[in-house]
Amino acid sequence: MxxxxxxxxxxxxxxxxxxxxxxxxxxxxxxxxxxxxxxxxxxxxxxxxxxxxxxxxxxxxxxxxxxxxxxxxxxxxxxxxxxxxxxxxxxxxxxxxxxxxxxxxxxxxxxxxxxxxxxxxxxxxxxxxxxxxxxxxxxxxxxxxxxxxxxxxxxxxxxxxxxxxxxxxxxxxxxxxxxxxxxxxxxxxxxxxxxxxxxxxxxxxxxxxxxxxxxxxxxxxxxxxxxxxxxxLVIGRLINKDPFEKSCPVPFIDIFNSFPPEAKKDALEECKLAYSRALFNKNCAEEFWILFNETYNKIIEYPNKNVEEIFNLLKRSTKQGCPDFDVLSLKYFIATIKEGLQYDN
Structure with missing residues (x-):
């Protein structure tokens, strides 16, 4: 037909x-x-x-x-x-x-x-x-x-x-x-x-x-x-930054530089893929926005803390709510939001 x-x-x-x-x-x-x-x-x-x-x-x-x-x-x-x-x-x-x-x-x-x-x-x-x-x-x-x-x-x-x-x-x-x-x-x-x-x-x-x-x-x-x-698009406007741009977020550079040279490219790509999976995972949409909300607010409350410190301030239950993130990709996510907010200021 x-x-x-x-x-x-x-x-x-x-x-x-x-x-x-x-x-x-x-x-x-x-x-x-x-x-x-x-x-x-x-x-x-x-x-x-x-x-x-x-x-x-x-x-x-x-x-x-x-x-x-x-x-x-x-x-x-x-x-x-x-x-x-x-x-x-x-x-x-x-x-x-x-x-x-x-x-x-x-x-x-x-x-x-x-x-x-x-x-x-x-x-x-x-x-x-x-x-x-x-x-x-x-x-x-x-x-x-x-x-x-x-x-x-x-x-x-x-x-x-x-x-x-x-x-x-x-x-x-x-x-x-x-x-x-x-x-x-x-x-x-x-x-x-x-x-x-x-x-x-x-x-x-x-x-x-x-x-x-x-x-x-x-x-x-x-x-x-x-x-x-x-x-x-909406997240990009909230943090004034494309969350999937090719460069490494500045707040993530210290972590990125600790990776072995041969692992850097693949590790960064894995972080971006995890971010993408978490954003588009409709089964955990509510949990994603809770994580985004808590991360956003912690960065606003503690603008001078680095990515590692913000990671440790997040509730364990909030971090576990998004199964697409592991430790490194979640830190990448935090760094992306932090850079966007700093750029906005």
Whole structure:
């Protein structure tokens, strides 16, 4: 079976706030967030989440307008419906919107809901909007626009109403374990960086009319980000330093110079790999941020202490919480944060 890209927004110059919010919603707030590894931009839809081995997909259409009517919501569902009737299987179909009119929801306090929270009269309008839009698109066969399929589809759609500021979405990446979370303007600046990277993915070579026979082939066109890349960007801004740059952190040099000459290169590489594994290990995400938080705060509290001394100040339970680190790689991690903070000062 073949999937053909048929609705790429190739003429758009930048990703809207709504699209980046949708990405960060999927990364941090969706019930399957821990399983999403790739964020594929403007290929299957505005955004599609994918697990590490391209076995599962989460599809998102985003719309930034604040007062969407039922019929407008229906029209916005068309690309999700296109994917619903394709041969691919999606775990979730999500419509992420800036807001809805007062005529839409039964319980207006719910910002994440399904079709059963939409008023009966509004459901009819929503369905009308979807059918009209689907009939106007050449990429949906009219034979697929039938009531039982539409009803089945609508029962699976998750509606998400944006109720957060850009800074809140970035703050969710670092959870609540960092005592010194940046100010809101800094968080918004990070959000804008993520938005720019997302936009740049949209402005790569056009993918309109490209056909693939398996979902993993979508990655060949490199219109994707990973959760790890986004976390690395955020940590880099927190410590004002790329945590994976090639040079040895200055606070680590005394330890590095004690290595035998023949072991130096491999030892440094092992430290970087351990840091990478710890950062991207979703099974220990909570423990990683606890470690980062404690390390960050100890360095702020004792700026004149060296890496060895900071290592000894960390709680044993905190150090053991991240199994990807051993003694040397944890000291490298401390040195990277210490150098970044000194550089910031």
């Amino acid at each position: 073949v999937y053909t890209v048929s609705s790429s927004e190739k003429s758009r110059k930048s990703a809207a706030d709504a699209e980046t919010k949708a990405l960060l919603y999927l990364m941090n707030f969706h019930e399957n967030s821990d399983e999403v590894h790739y964020f594929v931009v403007d290929f299957f839809n505005d955004l599609t989440g994918m697990d590490r081995m391209a076995g599962r997909l989460w599809d998102i259409q985003s719309k930034g307008a604040k007062n969407n009517s039922p019929k407008e919501l229906g029209r916005e569902l068309v690309t999700l419906y296109k994917n619903f009737v394709s041969y691919l299987t999606f775990d979730s179909y999500i419509l992420f919107v800036g807001g809805v009119s007062s005529t839409v929801r039964i319980d207006s306090t719910k910002t994440i809901f399904k079709i059963d929270n939409i008023k009966e009269s509004s459901r009819k309008k929503l369905k009308e909007g979807l059918i009209e839009e689907a009939r106007s698109k050449t990429y949906i066969d009219n034979a697929e626009i039938i009531e039982y399929k539409i009803d089945d589809f609508l029962n699976q759609v998750l509606f998400v109403v944006d109720d957060k500021e850009p800074s809140d979405y970035v703050k969710s990446i670092i959870k609540d374990h960092i005592a010194l979370i940046p100010k809101n303007d800094e968080l918004t600046s990070i959000f804008n960086e993520i938005r720019k990277i997302q936009s740049d993915k949209k402005n790569t070579d056009p993918v309109e009319s490209i056909s693939i026979t398996s979902i993993d082939q979508s990655l060949n066109y490199y219109r994707h980000l990973t959760s790890g890349q986004i976390k690395t």
